[in-house]
Amino acid sequence: MNNMREQSLPVRAAIDIGSNTIHIVVARCSPQDLDILEDQVELVRIGESVTATGEISQQKCRAAIAVLNRYKTLAEKYGAHPIFVVATEAIRQASNSASFLEQVQRETGLTVQVISGNAEATLTFYGATYEVSREPGAPAQIGVMDLGGGSLELVTAKNMHITWRTSIPIGSGWLHDRYLSSNPPSYDELTVAEAFLQTYFQGVRIKRRLPVLIVTGGSANSLLLLVHHAFKLEVHRNQLTERDLVRCQGLLSALTAEEVSERYHQPLERARILLAGALIIQAVMSRLHLTEIRISPHGIREGVLLAYERYGEHWLEIVSQSAALPNHQQQAEFQPGVSTVKAEEPFAQSGRHMLLERTRKFLEWPKEVLKHEDVEAVHKMRVASRRLRATLDAYESCCDPQIFKKVYRQVKRAADALGAARDTDVMLLNLHAQLEHMKSEEQAGMQWLIARLETFRQQKQQELETFLHTLDEDKLKKQVESLIPEGVAANGKS
Amino acid sequence: MAKAKPITGLDPQAPTGKNARLIAKERLEEIYTWDRYVDHPYHIQELHNLRIAAKRLRYTLEVFEDVLPEACKPIIKELEQIQEELGALHDSDVMIALLRLCLGSQDSAIHPEQLQSDGETQPKKGKSLVSPELVAVLLEPTVAPSAGERYGLEQYLQMQEQLREKQYTTFRQHWYSLQARDFRREILDILDA
Numbered sequence: 178m179n180n181m182r183e184q185s186l187p188v189r190a191a192i193d194i195g196s197n198t199i200h201i202v203v204a205r206c207s208p209q210d211l212d213i214l215e216d217q218v219e220l221v222r223i224g225e226s227v228t229a230t231g232e233i234s235q236q237k238c239r240a241a242i243a244v245l246n247r248y249k250t251l252a253e254k255y256g257a258h259p260i261f262v263v264a265t266e267a268i269r270q271a272s273n274s275a276s277f278l279e280q281v282q283r284e285t286g287l288t289v290q291v292i293s294g295n296a297e298a299t300l301t302f303y304g305a306t307y308e309v310s311r312e313p314g315a316p317a318q319i320g321v322m323d324l325g326g327g328s329l330e331l332v333t334a335k336n337m338h339i340t341w342r343t344s345i346p347i348g349s350g351w352l353h354d355r356y357l358s359s360n361p362p363s364y365d366e367l368t369v370a371e372a373f374l375q376t377y378f379q380g381v382r383i384k385r386r387l388p389v390l391i392v393t394g395g396s397a398n399s400l401l402l403l404v405h406h407a408f409k410l411e412v413h414r415n416q417l418t419e420r421d422l423v424r425c426q427g428l429l430s431a432l433t434a435e436e437v438s439e440r441y442h443q444p445l446e447r448a449r450i451l452l453a454g455a456l457i458i459q460a461v462m463s464r465l466h467l468t469e470i471r472i473s474p475h476g477i478r479e480g481v482l483l484a485y486e487r488y489g490e491h492w493l494e495i496v497s498q499s500a501a502l503p504n505h506q507q508q509a510e511f512q513p514g515v516s517t518v519k520a521e522e523p524f525a526q527s528g529r530h531m532l533l534e535r536t537r538k539f540l541e542w543p544k545e546v547l548k549h550e551d552v553e554a555v556h557k558m559r560v561a562s563r564r565l566r567a568t569l570d571a572y573e574s575c576c577d578p579q580i581f582k583k584v585y586r587q588v589k590r591a592a593d594a595l596g597a598a599r600d601t602d603v604m605l606l607n608l609h610a611q612l613e614h615m616k617s618e619e620q621a622g623m624q625w626l627i628a629r630l631e632t633f634r635q636q637k638q639q640e641l642e643t644f645l646h647t648l649d650e651d652k653l654k655k656q657v658e659s660l661i662p663e664g665v666a667a668n669g670k671s
Numbered sequence: 672m673a674k675a676k677p678i679t680g681l682d683p684q685a686p687t688g689k690n691a692r693l694i695a696k697e698r699l700e701e702i703y704t705w706d707r708y709v710d711h712p713y714h715i716q717e718l719h720n721l722r723i724a725a726k727r728l729r730y731t732l733e734v735f736e737d738v739l740p741e742a743c744k745p746i747i748k749e750l751e752q753i754q755e756e757l758g759a760l761h762d763s764d765v766m767i768a769l770l771r772l773c774l775g776s777q778d779s780a781i782h783p784e785q786l787q788s789d790g791e792t793q794p795k796k797g798k799s800l801v802s803p804e805l806v807a808v809l810l811e812p813t814v815a816p817s818a819g820e821r822y823g824l825e826q827y828l829q830m831q832e833q834l835r836e837k838q839y840t841t842f843r844q845h846w847y848s849l850q851a852r853d854f855r856r857e858i859l860d861i862l863d864a
Contacts, residue, residue, distance in 0.1 A: 231745055272742040346748050355848075369844060372837035376759040520688030520738040527687040531734070567730035570675040571694050575683045585674075597802065603762060604769075611830075615823070622823020625816045626773070633808040661683075 188214065189485065190252035190260040191478040192245065194289065196224025196267035196326030197350045197450065198395050199241060201248040202478040203255045208486040209307065211479055214255055218395065219244045220446040224267040224327040224350045232273040238280060245285045261481050262289045265297050266327035266348065294344025296497045298323070298330035300480030302339060305393045305473045307483060310337050320387040320465070323476055324394040324457060326350030326450070331461075333387060345381065347374075349396040349454035357453050360433050367430055370453070374460035379607055381464065390467055392417075393476040396454025399447050400425055401472045406441045418469045419462060425455045466613065528572035529661050535565040536657045539588070543645045546595075549638060552602045559595035562588055576660045584656050587648070594644045598637040605630055675727055676701065691735035692862045698728040699858055709846050712839045715764050715800070722757035725750050742861045749849060756842035763835040768800040770828040773809055774821060 186205040193200050203215040221241050226234040233241075245262070252260045262281075268274045268291050278289050292300070301323040309315055319337075323330040327348040333341045356362075356370035397417075404410045404421050407428060429437060429452035437448040462470060484492040518527045542558035545551065565588055573581060605627060612623050678697050681690045701724040708717035729750035732743045801809075816824060 227745075231742060270745050270748075272740075272745075274741075346751075368837065369841050372834070373756075373841045375834075376838050376841065377755055379759065518687055518735070518737045521686045522738075523684045524681060524687050524690045525683035527738075528683075535734075563726070564730055564734065567675075567727065568734050570727070571678070571691075571731060571734060573677045574679065574681045600762075600765070601805075604766065607762070607766075611827070615826070618819070619823040619826045622816065622820040622825070623827060624823075625814075625820040626770075626824065626827075629809050629811075629814070633805050636804065636808070 186212070188255050188257045189482050190215075190248075190255070190257035191481040192248050192252075192260065192262045192287075193477045193481070194223065194241065194245075194262065194264040194268060195395075196227070196265070196328070196348055197222055197447075198326070199244045199248070200395075200478055201251065202482065203252055203257050204479070204482055206482045206486045208483065209311075211307070211482055213479075215251060216474070217248070217251070220395075220444050222326065222350060222446055223271075224348070225354060227267045227271045227327070228351055228354045231271070233267070233271045233277045238277055241277075242281060242284050245281060245287055249285055249287060259485075260287060261485065262287045263297075263300075263477065263481060264289050264291045265477070266294070266325060266346070269294070270327065290493060292493065293497060294328060294330060295342060296493070297328075297477060298332045298342045298344055299339060299496050300484060301330055301393060301477045302332045302334065302342075302480065303483045304475040304477055304479030304481075305391050306334070306337065307479065308473070308475070309391065309471075316389045318388055320390040321473075322390060322392045322394075322458075322461060322470075324349060324392060324396050324454060326395075329457065329461075343381070345377075347377065347457060349394075349450045349457060352453035352457060353450040360435075360449070361430055362452060364430075367452075367456075370456055371460075374456060375463075378460045378464040379610065387465055387467070389471065390462075390465060391471045391473045392458060393473045394454075395447065396451060397458065397470075397472050398474055399443055399451055400455055400458070403428075403437075403441050403443065403451065415472050416469050417458075417472060419459070419467075422455050422459050422462070426452065426459070429455060464610070466610075524572075525575045525661050528568075528575050529658075531568055532565075532572060532657050532660055533654075535561075535568045536654060539565045539591075540650050540653070543648060543650070547642060547645055549642075552599075552606075555595055555599050555602065555641070559592060559599050562592040562595060566592065572661065577662055580656055580660050584653065584660060587653060590644060591648070594637075594641045598634065598641050601630055601634040601637060605634065686738075687735070688738040691731070691738050695728065695731050695735070695739070695862055696859065698724070698731045699855065702728060703855060706846075709843060712843075715761070718757055719761050722754055722761065725753045725757070729754060740861050740864055742864070746858055746861065749854070752845065753842070753849075756838065756845060760835065760838045760842060763831055763838055765800050766831050767828065767835065769805070769809065770824055770831065772801060772806060773816060773824055774828065 184205075186207055188203065189206050190201060190203045197220060198218050199221050200218045201215065202211075202213060205212040205214065221237060221244060223233055223237045223241060226232065226237045249260060264274075264278075268277065268289070271277065274291065278291070281287060281289055302321045305321045305323070306319065309319070315337075317336055318333070320331065320333045322332075325348045327346070327350060329345045329347055331343050331345065332339055352370060352374075356373060357366050359366055362370075400422070401410075401415065401417060403425060404417060405412060408421065408424060410421070432440070434445055434448040437443055437451065438445040441448075443451065458470065462468070481492075484496050488495040518531060539558070539561040542554060542561060545554035546558050548554070566585070569576075569581070569585055569588065608623055608627050608630070612620060612627075615623055676697070678694050681693060702721065705717055705721035705724055708714040708721065711717070729747055732739060732747050732750070736743065736747075
């Protein structure tokens with residue numbers, strides 16, 4: 178940044194309350210660039226108590242408030258205004274998040290905004306890529322993964338426009354607490370954690386291979402630091418290879434957290450969860466067929482500051498709206514909660530609009546499936562069919578039995594046709610993923626099987642297309658509209 | 672697994688929140704009709720049914736998320752994880768059955784239908800792990816695997832069997848960790864809150 182211009186830029190602060198850490202950045206801000214004045218992090222591990230009990234303990238609450246008060250003083254020292262505070266997975270999940278937010282407001286004067294997983298992914302993307310986007314020859318296809326304590330956000334982008342994103346409820350603190358609690362973790366714990374990750378990530382649908390993946394978050398940055406210290410990596414190198422991570426894994430599974438902390442200058446709480454972080458990153462690299470990743474120290478906080486400069490006061494609304502757009506290209510998972518229902522609303526009445534809403538969502542997909550361009554469309558339509566069936570099952574007692582039977586049969590036929598295609602897609606995806614790990618003399622058998630399954634998949638696609646062409650959408654909608662007779666919705670009598 | 676059991680005794684005029692709790696409790700009980708099979712790694716169909724039951728409870732909690740307590744969200748995550756674990760196990764079972772089918776049919780007198788289960792439990796009629804249409808494609812005589820291809824299939828079968836062991840261990844360990852904290856009671860308490 179030009180120094181004169183830099184001095185005239187506004188100073189802002191952004192704090193994020195994550196599952197592992199509370200992190201602050203104070204910076205002079207412009208829409209495309211940041212001059213960072215302060216960057217501090219404290220490991221509070223709120224997620225630990227949320228994983229154990231479902232709520233934020235008083236001890237964690239007090240620790241968080243102490244850190245926030247200190248950060249507020251720090252931000253004010255620089256004249257930062259506004260001071261943004263966002264919270265992510267641990268606060269999203271805590272059953273007592275409302276009282277926590279109230280206590281923070283009361284004792285610090287700071288308002289915390291709890292953001293959705295998708296908004297989190299978008300903001301992290303802004304933060305992690307703003308430096309790369311200015312580099313000459315920046316890659317057209319890029320991915321960003323934010324590995325937090327309680328969740329992992331993954332975003333892919335083309336020419337810096339987000340094309341796909343997902344939020345996965347697996348983080349380094351969570352994996353540690355769930356699977357790797359011994360110090361150091363036992364061989365059995367390690368094996369089970371690896372098997373869990375392998376299984377889980379095989380099931381995560383990722384559309385395309387990525388040439389570049391930028392990883393952010395405390396665990397990723399601490400692993401880079403560990404590699405610098407332990408294996409004498411060049412100080413300016415910000416890449417980690419598969420080999421680096423295998424070496425980290427060996428080291429972290431052999432030493433206690435206390436030894437790691439002492440030898441490699443890591444905070445003890447971070448040292449405890451580093452192995453979990455290394456395993457998750459390895460699993461994602463393996464799923465994406467990557468041998469190297471880039472580590473970025475920037476993330477959601479920088480994203481918040483950039484979003485504010487770009488969009489003004491309504492930055493969070495704009496980011497949240499763009500993150501929640503029903504764009505088939507952007508959403509990785511079908512989002513539940515499509516229609517708001519009030520707890521006191523009569524059951525039959527809520528059934529009428531929920532069934533219509535689920536049917537509408539289900540019917541968004543046939544055109545995408547018929548294009549046969551994206552295997553994910555089949556998966557998403559199948560998920561929509563399951564949610565529609567779950568809604569039909571819930572409201573069956575209010576429905577006209579004859580119409581119910583007709584609608585249910587149609588939806589089940591769709592689910593069966595989609596299921597046959599999707600299950601074959603999953604087998605093919607798994608086989609392709611395994612193929613690279615097989616010895617050359619073993620690959621011929623896999624290729625034979627892939628060829629047979631592809632033949633079968635083509636048959637299933639034809640059947641699916643035949644079914645979808647005969648699916649009378651208007652008729653289905655009319656049937657669903659008359660599923661719960663007006664009389665039942667009005668007075669409970671059929 | 673058959674269609675979900677219809678829920679009886681729901682008052683169409685009752686608040687949605689009240690009925691949503693009744694439905695969720697019924698779906699919870701469905702899960703626990705299958706839990707005795709958790710220690711039986713090769714009761715493939717029953718473990719699959721447990722997965723479907725978990726999925727039904729998860730979808731019920733999601734469909735009614737607006738009217739159920741916030742505390743249901745971590746429960747949804749647990750159910751999603753169980754579903755993922757059992758789903759991966761089922762995928763492996765299908766792949767193992769399929770590989771045994773490809774390998775067994777070429778060098779033994781065993782009828783292909785006998786290869787469609789793991790050998791310890793026979794799938795019920797109409798519940799074959801591998802659909803008859805897929806069997807026909809795999810056993811197409813003109814494209815039978817060569818000796819080299821069979822070797823690769825055998826290696827993959829071994830890998831898949833090892834993976835299944837791990838997947839089962841992962842699921843069982845998770846299941847028991849949930850039982851240790853009395854998951855069923857936990858859900859009932861949330862729904863009764």
